[in-house]
Amino acid sequence: MSKDLFLRLLNASGCLDALTAPEVARGLDGFVTKTITPLPREGNAPPRIAETAHGMLNAIGLANPGRERFLADTLPQLRELGVPLWISVGGFCAADYAETCAALEDVEAVELNLSCPNVDEAADSAAEIVAACRRATALPLYAKLSAAHPDVAEVARAVAAAGADGLSLVNTLRGLAIDPRTLQPVLARAQGGLSGPTLKPVALATVFACYSATKLPIVGMGGVTCAQDVVDLVACGAQDVALGTVLFSDPDAPVRIRTDLTSADLDEVFAAAYKKSAVLA
């Protein structure tokens, strides 16, 4: 953790490959992997991305090498980077998640992806999944939730009661873009996850509501493009902050935002926001 910043800057899961861009990952206080599922997944057919007015849609579909190959090949290579590792874990039932958690050791934290908009939802509830993972591991467990739930604070309370150590807020929201020439959806899967600046007010509201409801440590994310966005999330109760879509257009964003956060004038604002989040009702 960077003491100067009072927080950790991470990447949002699925927004960086530390093995193809190690220099970008080394600019972060932790690298969050793409979500790992028990079996390998090719992901969805292309086109998988579309730009929107103030955001983008993706329907990658949890492309990943699967648990076995991740543990044998990918994880050892990631360890060589010397960056604290957060492992994003996914699945289709509580046992899927718990088995991956049980196989993990010596990592910074586990993020349970309970909210990918691009695959069919797990049959078990978020709280059931967290409870199963809690029994499987002593590692810090962060539950990644969707702001699409009608009462996300209630879900936050439920996962807190089930043993979550923290929350990752927010995942993308489901959206769709139409190709003006064909009047067909741009994405092969039609719907995808909406991210980017358009998501920021949703992220602020969700972090605010879930921090008020649980007081759990929160990794805030959603539309962060600059230091002020980080301050805003912290003011709403986030303890750490993750960068997502901004990494696509600016691989230097971690360094740029860190530099701006430690600049003299923003430092005071940031300290004030941090204190405020500690006393939020």
Next chain:
Amino acid sequence: MSRRERLSVNGVETVGAYTLLRLDRGTLDPGAPGQFFMLEAPGRLLPRALSLCLAPTGELAFLLDAVGPGTAALCALEPGDRIHVFGPLGNGFRLDVGRPLLVGGGIGMAPLPYLRAAIGDAPVVLGFRSDRHAEAAALLPAAEVVVDPVLVTSCIEDGYDVLACGPEPMLRAVADIAPDAQLAWEAPMACGYGACYGCAVDIGGELKRLCVEGPVLAAA
């Protein structure tokens, strides 16, 4: 070595139906022919992936087709404007071929002027959808040019090492005629450096990231 830098626009020229955007090179390396750069598109969230067209001394030049809001914003740049540019990225053409033939379709001709400068005086065949688009062939003097409905694949003779760039149906047709061809593919990209997984294409029955594995790939 790829870097990200803010570059100044030196010139914006109309070339038939296309636009040639000339940027001051800054300290960026032009890279190998077929490699690409991510260009900030003013007012848009995501940069646009463009292969280098020409590398005059001190400059990087890109050929653009204004097909959407991002490329339109790039075509609307004026001398003195500055945009972020990241690159060079991906894998370019292999230049160690005996008898090269350069094949381009439409805006897919973009990387060929820089490729011909690097590979020596190779023959070039270009296909376009209209006479106005075909005016861009001026960037490749002495190229053989065909216009729709004549297909560029009808100009490919046996015995050449084909290096091609163009729309997907053209590349598939080239691969049928010339199984040893090197093909430069295109896909929507958010990042250009392997982060977003958006540019996945089917390569040998597996979905792979074009920005990392390509954009130039062996046909077979």
